[in-house]
Amino acid sequence: MTAPAGPVRTRFCPSPTGTVHVGVMRAALYNWAYARHTGGQFVVRIEDTDPARNTLESERHLLDCLRWLGLTWDEGPEVGGPHGPYRQSERSELYQDVAAKLLASGHAYESFSTNEEVDARRRAAGQDPKLGYDNADRFLTDAQKSAFRAEGREPVLRLRMPEEDLAWTDHVRGEVRFAAGAVPDFVLVRGNGTPLYTLVNPVDDALMGITDVLRGEDLLPSTPRQIALYRALTDIGVATGTPRFGHLPLVMGEGNKKLSKRDPQSNFDVYRDRGFLPAGLVNYLALLGWSIAEDRDIFSPAELAEAFDVDSVSANPARFDLKKAEAINATHLRALPVEEFLTAVTPYLVGAGLVADPPTAEQAATLGAIAPLAQERMIVLSDAVGLLGFLFTEDVEIDPAAAEKQLGAGAGEVLDAATAALQALPEWTTAAIETALKEALVEGLGRKPRQAFGPVRVAVSGRTVSPPLYESMELLGRERTLTRLAAARGTATG
């Protein structure tokens, strides 16, 4: 059992059905990283053989997610390549041809049994019907086949499984072995003549020269069937060998279950929408089953590609930990050059209606000034909306919880003193504001800084968390600052 010769060729072959799953994107990432690491190629193929569930819209979305993450493909939809088409719905003739060859060579055979009949036979023999198909149609005579056809039955095509153990050396699990006879002859082509995933996936991998199949562990039990198919395909000259397999650990959710499509945490879009950085998400996703070094877990996509090796992927299932994902992303966010940060964050402010598209000169100036201060206080880009919103509106809306905390007893005194000090200020600069407020509140009222500045912050920004106060006030301007202090004074209870 040898893999096709030549450079590594990996593939990502999603079925475009609805939402994009984070586990699926992690599989794409590993395939991409392994191809890049080895100097091989990364192929994308769309598995849309189920017209009832597949849509072009979700295909576009899938590709868009790949691009956004930075996982460029060397062959596939939208870029083409020598092994196209890369959409299974456009490859029907190929499958029909291979199916015919498999039948003619005797590797596959026509099977007429219905599920009910198989079940009945299993039960009659005192066996568990869960055992599945019993290989009963392997040696049907022509007369028997004609009789079934005369009844109006249309046969499925099944692969004849070999009478020997099927084993392979898995990239992440080492040797895996399934006993002879454990896997029944399985269906390759439906009764209506359309091919199934079981046929189409290995055929395309063979035709596209895929050398390494890296996929989720949930597909591990289907590997013996595929190995048997590959042998048959090699025998009839369709394949040049059996690829190496690597079964990646599953991505688990909160509980102890595979992160299901139903789970909101599994939806890739939510991370993108919240403003995770591609590099941040790549970094975190890569960590789900792999590590770059003993004492390091922050790295760029390029560094990942440089270092990634499937053979060192862990076999343990990995739980998706949002807190850690956020921490990793925050680190990437802070490391971003200010210009790039601005470019990335502006669409979120535009989307929230806080700044114009493009921002006005004044808005741009404010943004430029606050960006470095905001950057280290954010986890995801959308945090900017709540954190910076107060700078781009006339009247700030005060968060009730913040008011509760800071605008209660004693706040009136602070706001009055701050107002008096700021009104008299000859020049409106960060330094002047700082000096004036410290004199008025800390020295004048004898308050601890914590108590002195809390109410002022809430009055000005509407929240207990904001960019540094003096800078914020300078950017806001004297007029708006004083208006807000007055407004807060009106609601303060003491």
Add this chain to the structure above:
RNA sequence: GCCCCCAUCGUCUAGCGGUCCAGGACGCCGCCCUUUCAAGGCGGUAGCACGGGUUCGAACCCCGUUGGGGGCACCA
């Protein structure tokens, strides 16, 4: 039920027979810094599932137990 996979701090992991009374990260808890929140600095908390072997020596190898997970379609 059958087949297969997995088993180190709460979580992700390093460890591939001695250099491990087990290292890093997230989280959590302190302290420092400090105008809030962060960031940053320092420190702490917490783990080799269990039982047998093999070996001079086991987190690392073997077997079993237990626990967890995945798969058993004319879906992909």
